[in-house]
Amino acid sequence: MNAKRRVNSIARRIQRSWQWKKLWHTLLVDAAALLACAAAYLYVRETEITGAFAGWDIVRGLTGRSGLSGLAWLRTLTYTFAWEGVVHEVPLLPFMRLAWLFGRPLLIVEGVLWLLGFFGGAHSARRLLKPLDKMAETAQRLTDAAAARPALDESKFHDLEHAIERIDIGDRLSTGDKDLKGLEDAINALLARMHAAYRQQAQFVSDASHELRTPIAVLQGYAGMLDRWGKDDPQVLEESIAAIKSETEHMKTLVEQLLFLARGDNGRMQLAPEPMDLSAMMAEALEEYRMIDPDHDWRQGAFSPSPVLADPALIKQAARVLIDNAKRYTPEGGPIRLSCGSDGENCWFEVQDGGIGIDEADVPHIFDRFFRADRARTRQSGGTGLGLSIARWIVERHDGWFEVTSRPGLGTRIRVLLPRAEAAAQAVGA
Numbered sequence: 001m002n003a004k005r006r007v008n009s010i011a012r013r014i015q016r017s018w019q020w021k022k023l024w025h026t027l028l029v030d031a032a033a034l035l036a037c038a039a040a041y042l043y044v045r046e047t048e049i050t051g052a053f054a055g056w057d058i059v060r061g062l063t064g065r066s067g068l069s070g071l072a073w074l075r076t077l078t079y080t081f082a083w084e085g086v087v088h089e090v091p092l093l094p095f096m097r098l099a100w101l102f103g104r105p106l107l108i109v110e111g112v113l114w115l116l117g118f119f120g121g122a123h124s125a126r127r128l129l130k131p132l133d134k135m136a137e138t139a140q141r142l143t144d145a146a147a148a149r150p151a152l153d154e155s156k157f158h159d160l161e162h163a164i165e166r167i168d169i170g171d172r173l174s175t176g177d178k179d180l181k182g183l184e185d186a187i188n189a190l191l192a193r194m195h196a197a198y199r200q201q202a203q204f205v206s207d208a209s210h211e212l213r214t215p216i217a218v219l220q221g222y223a224g225m226l227d228r229w230g231k232d233d234p235q236v237l238e239e240s241i242a243a244i245k246s247e248t249e250h251m252k253t254l255v256e257q258l259l260f261l262a263r264g265d266n267g268r269m270q271l272a273p274e275p276m277d278l279s280a281m282m283a284e285a286l287e288e289y290r291m292i293d294p295d296h297d298w299r300q301g302a303f304s305p306s307p308v309l310a311d312p313a314l315i316k317q318a319a320r321v322l323i324d325n326a327k328r329y330t331p332e333g334g335p336i337r338l339s340c341g342s343d344g345e346n347c348w349f350e351v352q353d354g355g356i357g358i359d360e361a362d363v364p365h366i367f368d369r370f371f372r373a374d375r376a377r378t379r380q381s382g383g384t385g386l387g388l389s390i391a392r393w394i395v396e397r398h399d400g401w402f403e404v405t406s407r408p409g410l411g412t413r414i415r416v417l418l419p420r421a422e423a424a425a426q427a428v429g430a
Helices: 004-051 071-073 095-127 132-148 154-164 178-230 233-267 276-291 312-327 375-381 387-397 422-428
Strands: 060-063 079-081 086-091 274-277 295-303 307-310 335-342 346-353 401-407 413-420
Touching: 004 095, 004 178, 060 387, 071 095, 178 233, 233 375, 233 387, 274 276, 274 312, 276 295, 276 312, 276 335, 276 346, 307 312, 307 413, 312 335, 312 387, 312 413, 387 413, 401 422
Parallel strands: 295 335
Antiparallel strands: 060 079, 079 086, 274 307, 335 346, 346 413, 401 413
């Protein structure tokens, strides 16, 4: 079944569903109208006998001749009510004949209109679904072209990519039909997300290529220097080896971070949550960094039980990203404070440094991939511009968020907040 036939099939199913609902509603309206007319008929007959409405306290009822069934019993149906000690009877057969006389043509007209609705309604449904029909045809043509000619000139697909890149989100899809408003909004939102994702991916590839190009150029330069002079000059040899080791380490870190984000974007990164205490994790990190980096003043802030349900390895990786950033931008001897705690519904851990700080305009962008407030200093300090992006990915997958406070020249404090888990609190004894 091709795309156009699928859309027509959808239109038919929509129309059939609507027509059966319409029939049910019509029958309900007819039944209500019939009951209203019967009540009016009985009211008129009753007032003819009593001179006025007899009230609600008298006994009323419907009776039929016993021994009969079906239409024969229905013809004998009689309305009875007691008035001043006398039981009065009002036969319903005259009303039934009158209702049939006028109701029969009405039922015929309604039936004809209902049957015609199957044909005209299907056409209207196909007209309303015409935008989807065009989208389906376009998708089918692209699919057929790719399947029939796998070696198709890729310039056509590049043209499509350029067209997507040039999409103006201000030109929203609009058919002018209020019944399709919800569908239009969904498609427009999808187009906006596709455009943003495409631009983000293009920027990501461009930035990654630039970041990889720099260490490769450095490696090529030192390799050429070794080839020309380093064979016989120990100083050049030593300098080149140190630079090559540094750049390869930088490339290794960059590639690992790129692979981490790629697996995360593709949904291949699986979390393994378990009860954990953030205070224990931060205490362990504090001891580790005091040992491996004695050049900074490592300080312990408030440490209190902070039970969460999280992936310990990933959360610790996010904490190390923040600590490494603090270490990178804090001068030797400068203070770095680690803290953690709980405020009731949420638990948190934070890293506060005494470094260069961040401009207020740059704070909203520090978690963007490859963003650098000071490119020169970041490059000199060995950063890749991906660490905070990885930390954000990890924290958001744990339903957490960041609070950032920074002042240029005074330092930066980054706090990570995660939902408190009662099950985790019982497991860790908090």
